[in-house]
Amino acid sequence: MFTYGGISAQISANRLQAEGVGSFEQALHFQNQDFEALKQECLEGGYLFEDPCFPAEPPSLGFKELAPYSSKTRGVEWMRPTELCDDPQFIVGGASRTDICQGALGDCWLLAAIASLTLHERLLHRVVPIGQGFQDDYAGIFHFQFWQFGEWVDVVIDDRLPVRDGELMFVHSAEGNEFWSALVEKAYAKLNGSYEALSGGSTTEGFEDFTGGVSEMYELRKAPRDLYRIISKALERGSLLGCSIDITSAFDMESVTFKKLVKGHAYSVTALKQVMGLTERLIRIRNPWGQVEWTGAWSDNSPEWDEIDPSEKDDLHLEMEDGEFWMSFNEFLRQFSRLEICNLTPDALSDDDLSHWNTIKFHGAWRRGSTAGGCRNNPNTFWINPQYKITLLEEDDDPEDEEVACSFLVALMQKDRRRYRHHGQDMHTIGFAIYENVHLKKDFFLKHSSSARSETFINLREVSTRLRLPPGEYIIVPSTFEASKEADFVLRAEITEDDIDDSFKSLFAQLAGEDMEISVRELRTILNRVVSKHKDLKTDGFSMESCRAMVNLLDGIFREFDIDESGTMSSYEMRLAVESAGFKLNNRLHQILVARYAENEAIDFDNFVCCLIKLEAMFRSFQQLDKDGTGTAEMNLSEVLWLDFTAVKC
Numbered sequence: 001m002f003t004y005g006g007i008s009a010q011i012s013a014n015r016l017q018a019e020g021v022g023s024f025e026q027a028l029h030f031q032n033q034d035f036e037a038l039k040q041e042c043l044e045g046g047y048l049f050e051d052p053c054f055p056a057e058p059p060s061l062g063f064k065e066l067a068p069y070s071s072k073t074r075g076v077e078w079m080r081p082t083e084l085c086d087d088p089q090f091i092v093g094g095a096s097r098t099d100i101c102q103g104a105l106g107d108c109w110l111l112a113a114i115a116s117l118t119l120h121e122r123l124l125h126r127v128v129p130i131g132q133g134f135q136d137d138y139a140g141i142f143h144f145q146f147w148q149f150g151e152w153v154d155v156v157i158d159d160r161l162p163v164r165d166g167e168l169m170f171v172h173s174a175e176g177n178e179f180w181s182a183l184v185e186k187a188y189a190k191l192n193g194s195y196e197a198l199s200g201g202s203t204t205e206g207f208e209d210f211t212g213g214v215s216e217m218y219e220l221r222k223a224p225r226d227l228y229r230i231i232s233k234a235l236e237r238g239s240l241l242g243c244s245i246d247i248t249s250a251f252d253m254e255s256v257t258f259k260k261l262v263k264g265h266a267y268s269v270t271a272l273k274q275v276m277g278l279t280e281r282l283i284r285i286r287n288p289w290g291q292v293e294w295t296g297a298w299s300d301n302s303p304e305w306d307e308i309d310p311s312e313k314d315d316l317h318l319e320m321e322d323g324e325f326w327m328s329f330n331e332f333l334r335q336f337s338r339l340e341i342c343n344l345t346p347d348a349l350s351d352d353d354l355s356h357w358n359t360i361k362f363h364g365a366w367r368r369g370s371t372a373g374g375c376r377n378n379p380n381t382f383w384i385n386p387q388y389k390i391t392l393l394e395e396d397d398d399p400e401d402e403e404v405a406c407s408f409l410v411a412l413m414q415k416d417r418r419r420y421r422h423h424g425q426d427m428h429t430i431g432f433a434i435y436e437n438v439h440l441k442k443d444f445f446l447k448h449s450s451s452a453r454s455e456t457f458i459n460l461r462e463v464s465t466r467l468r469l470p471p472g473e474y475i476i477v478p479s480t481f482e483a484s485k486e487a488d489f490v491l492r493a494e495i496t497e498d499d500i501d502d503s504f505k506s507l508f509a510q511l512a513g514e515d516m517e518i519s520v521r522e523l524r525t526i527l528n529r530v531v532s533k534h535k536d537l538k539t540d541g542f543s544m545e546s547c548r549a550m551v552n553l554l555d556g557i558f559r560e561f562d563i564d565e566s567g568t569m570s571s572y573e574m575r576l577a578v579e580s581a582g583f584k585l586n587n588r589l590h591q592i593l594v595a596r597y598a599e600n601e602a603i604d605f606d607n608f609v610c611c612l613i614k615l616e617a618m619f620r621s622f623q624q625l626d627k628d629g630t631g632t633a634e635m636n637l638s639e640v641l642w643l644d645f646t647a648v649k650c
Contacts, residue, residue: 022151024126024212030191033156035143048080048140049158054190056160062196063422072104076169078160081134081179084168090133092178095124100181101290101323103170106199109242110188111171111288112266113206114181116240119270123238123344127210128180144187147212149415149490150361155187162195170195174290174322192418203242203266205461207342211240214359214411214492216464218339220332227339228281228329232272234341241269243285246337259296261335262287269339270324273316275308281329282316290323296335298326343409343494362388362491364587366480369571369601370594371587374483375431375457376445383442384572385479386587388491392471406471409494410434411464412454412478414487418461429481430489431457434467434474442576457481557581568602581612 020026029035031053042049054060056078058068066073081088091099095118100111117124132142143156161182162169171185188209189195204215218227220243234241245257247264255263271284282298298304305313316326327335364386366372373381392406410432417427431454435445451474454463478491561569561577569577571594578585578593585593597607625633 024145024152027145027152027154030153030155035141035154035156038156039137039139039141042139042141043137050140050160051156051158051190054157054186056158060189060194061162062194064196065199066194066196075164077163079163080140080159081161081177082138084161084163085177087177088134088179089175089177090183091180092173092175095121095128095180099173099175099178100288101172101174102288103168103172104164105170105195107171107185107201108288109201109203109266110185110198110206111181112203112242112268112286113210113240114184115286115288116207116242116268116270117210120238120240123211128184134179142183142187144184146188146191146209148191148209149413150363152212153191155191157183157187157190159183161186193422197418197421202340202460202462203244203268204340204342207240207242207340208413208462211342211344213240213342213344214409214464214494215340215342215462216409216466218341220336220339223333223339227333228272230341231269231283231339234343235269235272237344239344240342242340243267243269243332243336244338244340245335256292257335259335260292260294262289262292267336272329273326275312275316282326283329283332284316284324284326285332286324288323293323293325294327296327297331298328300325359492359494361493363488364388364478364491365488365591366486367591367594368484368486369598370575370591372484372486373479373572374485375479375481376433376450377481378483379446380442381483381572382477382479383440383445384575385477387440388476388478389438389473390476390493391473392469403468404470405468407466407468409464409466410454410476411462411492412489413462413492414489416488427459427461428485428487429457429459430478430487431463431481432476432478432491434469434476436469437473438475440475568604569608571598571601571603574598574603574608577608578612578615583612583615585615 022028033051033053038049050056058073058076061068061073061076062070064070099118100115102108102111117127127145129143129145140159141156142159143154145152145154147153159179161179168182171181173179173181185195185198189198192198204217207213208215218224220227224230231241244266245261245263247255257263266288268286268288269283270286273282273284274280275282285294287293293299296302300319364371366385371384371386373383373385376382390408392408412430412432414428414430417425420426433450433454434452435448436451452465452467452469454465456463476491476493478489480487557577557580560580561573574594574597575590578590593611594601597603597611599607603611622633625635
């Protein structure tokens with residue numbers, strides 16, 4: 001079987017994405033498991049599905065506290081719902097937020113997100129496809145869909161659930177015979193490698209994986225004056241909301257306050273209401289435990305309820321001890337620390353018809369030796385981080401705001417870090433900076449401060465910030481806090497898609513010319529065109545003689561970047577050396593060059609020469625295939641092999 005790798009894999013992925021693969025309508029088969037085909041095989045064979053990719057075995061539970069043979073997993077059995085009760089149901093009377101009760105796993109953040117999801121039937125059925133159950137065509141197989149870093153994936157599971165002492169270990173429904181929430185949790189555990197991989201997290205992580213939305217966070221101690229209106233509009237739009245109370249030490253984790261609020265615990269926000277002639281503003285909050293409720297003003301049994309009209313009280317659907325409670329909005333601001341909102345629409349948190357947003361995304365990677373430069377605390381390497389250019393063209397059309405500025409949201413997410421937990425790895429500390437104009441060079445970052453940046457570097461899966469800047473050109477520089485930390489990431493921005501400028505392609509086309517080769521004459525033309533745009537440079541233009549001298553100064557380029565005269569240059573400086581030789585490459589190609597030609601992150605002269613010759617040969621061979629000069633070429637296998645053989649082997 002022919003397998004793709006490197007650039008070929010990226011080209012293949014881009015083509016599939018253009019055809020709609022990875023969209024919600026064409027979700028990718030996680031681990032190549034086709035639900036319909038597998039279910040049909042089971043029905044025809046007369047057996048119940050057993051998932052070989054997430055087996056009912058100890059490693060599926062976890063790797064540390066839930067590791068095989070640990071005290072918490074001793075005596076665990078895997079049982080199907082049909083073995084646990086006489087009349088198992090997938091959903092009883094429609095999915096509701098009271099269907100989610102937390103078990104012996106610290107995934108309250110996930111369960112709070114699931115509880116919010118039940119408020120929106122359309123969103124729920126994107127994650128939980130309809131037509132599943134334990135009656136007709138039951139084969140012990142179920143499937144659920146999640147958003148993962150820009151793509152929707154369809155995850156298949158069997159219905160064997162971990163049981164201890166006759167009870168489900170993890171999430172369960174208040175209805176003893178309802179199992180949809182437990183099966184959703186299992187599918188999400190499979191997606192992340194194990195149940196224990198779900199322990200600890202941010203509600204926004206669940207929000208985004210259930211919707212594909214972009215999240216924001218508000219510190220309630222410095223909440224905006226119009227936060228009640230923001231929450232109200234978010235709920236009206238169907239956005240998902242969560243809140244929590246910060247902890248000051250590990251001993252505070254899930255400790256209960258005097259008025260029965262749980263610290264370090266994820267709650268979901270489910271409603272707002274004004275009562276008593278609009279003089280009292282209330283907010284409804286749900287604890288995924290299904291119990292332990294607020295006991296202060298406006299709690300289930302508080303005297304405040306006696307002061308409102310019975311019809312108003314009925315309208316608020318007050319139920320005793322179900323994990324859901326009301327409290328005054330001002331009390332909410334005092335008691336809770338942060339609010340998280342997952343925007344499900346492009347113009348979320350904008351006033352009606354004031355502005356329009358498109359969410360675009362960039363996939364990238366931090367790689368040691370080429371693109372893992374760390375934050376601004378690492379001045380010698382910060383500049384080598386991936387950089388993405390955006391152009392803000394039109395200021396906000398808000399009649400109540402006199403400031404000339406463009407609003408946009410930037411969200412940086414690291415990929416697949418939960419799956420690495422069993423290897424002793426976890427989330428990196430990440431953030432981003434934004435600079436005015438477009439500067440790719442090291443010296444610029446040493447001398448200039450950023451125009452904006454993420455509010456903090458944080459070791460969560462995602463950091464996001466809503467910003468306002470004057471119209472103009474900017475670059476976004478995503479990075480880890482420490483240099484040389486490797487990870488893949490996706491950068492999302494809510495901004496007009498046409499404002500993204502593919503500067504690398506346009507610059508390369510200008511440098512290479514139509515024939516994809518650089519002659520001395522073309523070099524002179526291009527250099528003169530470039531310097532004419534820089535009024536700060538005093539020059540009479542480049543002569544043929546000076547351009548010919550440049551062609552003969554390949555070794556001069558190497559010496560320039562061999563700073564310590566060791567006969568080698570660092571992989572970080574190789575980027576500038578390659579640029580100096582006339583090649584403008586993207587980050588992915590720089591990673592490939594470092595992997596191929598660097599030894600211990602250093603490049604000697606022989607490898608540098610081979611690298612440039614290889615680049616020249618590859619560009620020349622490609623030009624022969626790109627007969628129309630479009631910058632793209634379709635190749636059959638013979639042509640791929642020909643391209644490989646015509647390139648110089650270095």
